Amino acid sequence: MQSDAAQLFYELYDLYARYTEALDDGPLERWPEFFTEQCMYQIIPRDNYDQNLPVAIMRCESRAMIEDRVTAVNETMMYEPRYLRHHTTDIRIEDPIGSKVKVRANFSVIEVLPDELPRILIAGRYLDRLERSGEVGWRFKEKLCVFDSVLVPNSIVFPV
Amino acid sequence: MQSDAAQLFYELYDLYARYTEALDDGPLERWPEFFTEQCMYQIIPRDNYDQNLPVAIMRCESRAMIEDRVTAVNETMMYEPRYLRHHTTDIRIEDPIGSKVKVRANFSVIEVLPDELPRILIAGRYLDRLERSGEVGWRFKEKLCVFDSVLVPNSIVFPV
């Protein structure tokens, strides 16, 4: 029973590592695959989250909307080229019950623009709910990215 | 016997994640719960540590002093509002013997002030000794936060 905890931790740590890899190294088309069909993805400022204000700077209410977001990033939006690099740390598993689990983790995103030194674009925590199905393993049912800034970086074009 | 190592790693990784969560997301009152009654908590510059100089910028010699520190942060001190976000990485377990273990890890703290971009406040390593008791699990007997800066950030009001 105890080694189940270590095994579950490894499965979820690995999922977050693969999620991060899809965002940092692409292609971004892999990003929607980490979500269930019915899902919720949000990036929300900490102040809004703490005060129960619903205003998010990015909100997708299904995997179809997440796929639309990928299209928008790849085809529509104008932005300066840049590289992003995530750190996902302090991953904590909550309430594992059968094929459902909650996960909390800290994240930061380092942004590298051409001819500039790396800088931290955004930092915060993930508050996620995941489900496991037999064929595809763990996927996000809900992913809530609560970031610590008051100032909204205008370069939050890409998902976190 | 081998899977015991993976299980112990998970237990300690989880402890550090919960410790980080208490500091970053609060309430800070949860911080003292991670320590044994008799304990030592210090934040010390790397140069002092390397030269065996005892001067720490924060030093608590018991859990009672850690609790006093929480009161001081919450009620007494003046500081600009800010958000903090830790990364705890490269966690290494040393010398596990029964209910005692040493742990070494890298940490950094990202600080977010209103209307500013995130920046790194402090970075360094934890050099910790922990003990496990049946009821409460692992707790810190000694937590030594050796930070790499020579310059002491004047905003080290909060624990690390």
Place this chain on the structure above:
Amino acid sequence: MQSDAAQLFYELYDLYARYTEALDDGPLERWPEFFTEQCMYQIIPRDNYDQNLPVAIMRCESRAMIEDRVTAVNETMMYEPRYLRHHTTDIRIEDPIGSKVKVRANFSVIEVLPDELPRILIAGRYLDRLERSGEVGWRFKEKLCVFDSVLVPNSIVFPV
């Protein structure tokens, strides 16, 4: 079989933590011990890696060359004193077959100069191949450090 995955993850996570410790806390003489005799170590910009250009900013084609690099850092080069602190995160194990495995991870290096605040020197990903031998455990057969900057920091004197 499943708990083998958790055990392998712990072994490799621990190796990366010890590797990081050797670089950050020294002595640097411990760095070559993490490599097999026949090995390849490279630090390469992301643009070059993506375009299959072989130009690396640091390249060692054997452990003997890695040992020479240690000597060069310690005895020959001129550089301002500084502290470095790594974060290794999002570690992902690929294709474990017997005593061979591939590992991918994100890294960043925080640099602290005297009288300055910490800043991110470099960020990127490790793309590594490792081998295990009975006596010494896991070691790097190939370590490829792909960093995200276009600008090459002139302080990349130390290994990553």
